[in-house]
Amino acid sequence: MPPATVVEWxxxxxxxxxxxxxxxxxxxxxxxxxxxxxxxEIAHALLDQPGFGPEATVGLIGRNTPxxxxxxxxxMRAAGTVVPLNERLQAAEIGEQLELVRACGLIDADPxxxxxxxxxxxxxxxxxxxxxxxAAHHLPSPSAGSNACILLTSGSTGRPKGVVHTHRAxxxxxxxxxxxxxxxxxxRSVAFLPFxxxxxxxxxxxxxxxxxxxxxxxxxxxxxxxxxxTATCFDAVPTIMARLLEEADHDxxxxxxxxxxxxxxxxxxxxxxWWDSLPGVATHQIYGMTECLPITHAGPAHLRRKPRSVGxxxxxxxxxxxxxxxxxxxxxSPGEVTCSTPARMAGYLGDPDATAAVTTASGAIxxxxxxxxxxxxxxxxxxxxxxxxxSGGLNxxxxxxxxxxCRHPAVASAVVxxxxxxxxxxxxxxxxxxxxxxxxxxxxxxxxxxxxLPGFKRPSGAALVDRLPLTGxxxxxxxxxRDRILNGEITLVRSG
Numbered sequence: 439m440p441p442a443t444v445v446e447w448x449x450x451x452x453x454x455x456x457x458x459x460x461x462x463x464x465x466x467x468x469x470x471x472x473x474x475x476x477x478x479e480i481a482h483a484l485l486d487q488p489g490f491g492p493e494a495t496v497g498l499i500g501r502n503t504p505x506x507x508x509x510x511x512x513x514m515r516a517a518g519t520v521v522p523l524n525e526r527l528q529a530a531e532i533g534e535q536l537e538l539v540r541a542c543g544l545i546d547a548d549p550x551x552x553x554x555x556x557x558x559x560x561x562x563x564x565x566x567x568x569x570x571x572x573a574a575h576h577l578p579s580p581s582a583g584s585n586a587c588i589l590l591t592s593g594s595t596g597r598p599k600g601v602v603h604t605h606r607a608x609x610x611x612x613x614x615x616x617x618x619x620x621x622x623x624x625x626r627s628v629a630f631l632p633f634x635x636x637x638x639x640x641x642x643x644x645x646x647x648x649x650x651x652x653x654x655x656x657x658x659x660x661x662x663x664x665x666x667x668t669a670t671c672f673d674a675v676p677t678i679m680a681r682l683l684e685e686a687d688h689d690x691x692x693x694x695x696x697x698x699x700x701x702x703x704x705x706x707x708x709x710x711x712w713w714d715s716l717p718g719v720a721t722h723q724i725y726g727m728t729e730c731l732p733i734t735h736a737g738p739a740h741l742r743r744k745p746r747s748v749g750x751x752x753x754x755x756x757x758x759x760x761x762x763x764x765x766x767x768x769x770x771s772p773g774e775v776t777c778s779t780p781a782r783m784a785g786y787l788g789d790p791d792a793t794a795a796v797t798t799a800s801g802a803i804x805x806x807x808x809x810x811x812x813x814x815x816x817x818x819x820x821x822x823x824x825x826x827x828x829s830g831g832l833n834x835x836x837x838x839x840x841x842x843x844c845r846h847p848a849v850a851s852a853v854v855x856x857x858x859x860x861x862x863x864x865x866x867x868x869x870x871x872x873x874x875x876x877x878x879x880x881x882x883x884x885x886x887x888x889x890x891l892p893g894f895k896r897p898s899g900a901a902l903v904d905r906l907p908l909t910g911x912x913x914x915x916x917x918x919x920r921d922r923i924l925n926g927e928i929t930l931v932r933s934g
Contacts, residue, residue: 627669808820
């Protein structure tokens with residue numbers, strides 16, 4: 439029987455590449471054998487913890503380090519369900535997410551912060567260094583249909599949802615990406631996107647192909663450029679590619695063979711700048727979502743022919759564009775993109791209504807993206823049904839930022855919209871109506887939001903108006919607000 443889970447597949451890779459490098463961080467190198475052994479130690483230690491059992495959920499927080507990867511794999515080797523958490527969030531938000539997924543514990547793989555001290559109550563926190571060799575256990579073998587991970591997404595409401603993926607779906611996703619991208623034992627991939635988001639998209643496909651992953655724990659153009667001198671590829675988002683073109687050593691970037699990018703729209707002008715500056719570095723675009731993982735792929739030749747397209751569906755993906763009543767639309771007709779794939783989610787954790795709301799009668803996932811197909815089946819995205827803001831590849835829910843702004847005692851109402859930003863692709867800005875007679879200034883509101891929100895969610899600009907434009911049913915007309923900002927009718931005060 440062929441391997442049916444990430445654990446089984448990686449075990450087979452370890453057998454053939456035990457002494458080859460798997461993870462590199464600075465002057466530290468872990469071989470595949472060492473990674474497998476360390477993941478096994480963590481798995482054995484977890485089996486000793488009270489409350490841990492098959493498919494038990496375990497939070498994981500930390501930076502891009504070999505220990506993080508070992509912990510991620512260790513949870514799965516113990517047949518648990520790993521829940522990667524965004525270390526940029528505030529401690530209270532992490533606590534709420536641990537409660538949401540009913541975690542039996544939290545693995546702290548952060549080399550700088552002690553999350554056990556930061557969190558107020560909640561499940562036990564184990565520093566990854568404490569999860570060492572312990573009592574020997576027979577490690578269980580998770581089934582293909584059991585839960586492997588829960589990926590948290592804020593969604594358009596700001597309330598997190600737990601997206602459940604099985605071992606079968608996670609393996610299928612990794613193998614589809616590994617087949618579409620030029621991964622293999624000769625590749626060395628620089629990993630600087632946060633591991634809480636990039637494990638399924640970059641790290642797992644690389645490891646299941648026998649490649650080496652060099653991790654960098656934060657975005658640093660100089661460190662990335664140095665790594666590129668001995669690497670062959672990296673995965674990025676378009677805004678980071680733009681910054682690298684501006685800030686990194688092009689001679690170092692030219693050493694790369696290829697790059698992949700995803701998570702946000704790629705401006706054609708930026709893609710052309712990349713091709714002009716680094717003509718020998720091939721480009722691959724990936725389109726997917728948390729609920730569906732990879733959906734389409736556009737390779738170098740495809741992008742040259744159709745730079746506005748996000749590519750063709752994978753051989754095991756069925757992509758359709760549907761109208762408002764669910765009817766399937768033909769080429770050139772815009773509508774909502776749906777996808778059916780073995781890499782789709784099992785559902786939202788504990789929320790069957792939300793799962794049903796995004797699932798069609800045939801079992802496909804409604805992506806919430808607007809797009810159209812051409813005669814060749816290539817997909818073009820034209821917008822989003824929901825107003826989720828994607829800033830630097832990270833999701834920002836306007837409702838959450840609006841709630842923070844409205845906590846200011848001098849704010850009567852507020853709306854948050856995303857506007858184009860040359861550095862982040864898109865950035866949230868807030869437009870508020872002050873309470874009557876209030877001396878509130880836009881700069882005061884920005885300062886207040888800085889105390890209420892983590893960095894990537896903070897609005898980069900604010901404006902105060904006497905009243906907000908409304909739709910016919912009395913809701914704030916966000917599209918009108920955005921248009922007025924872009925045409926200069928509303929003037930923003932920018933954060934420093």
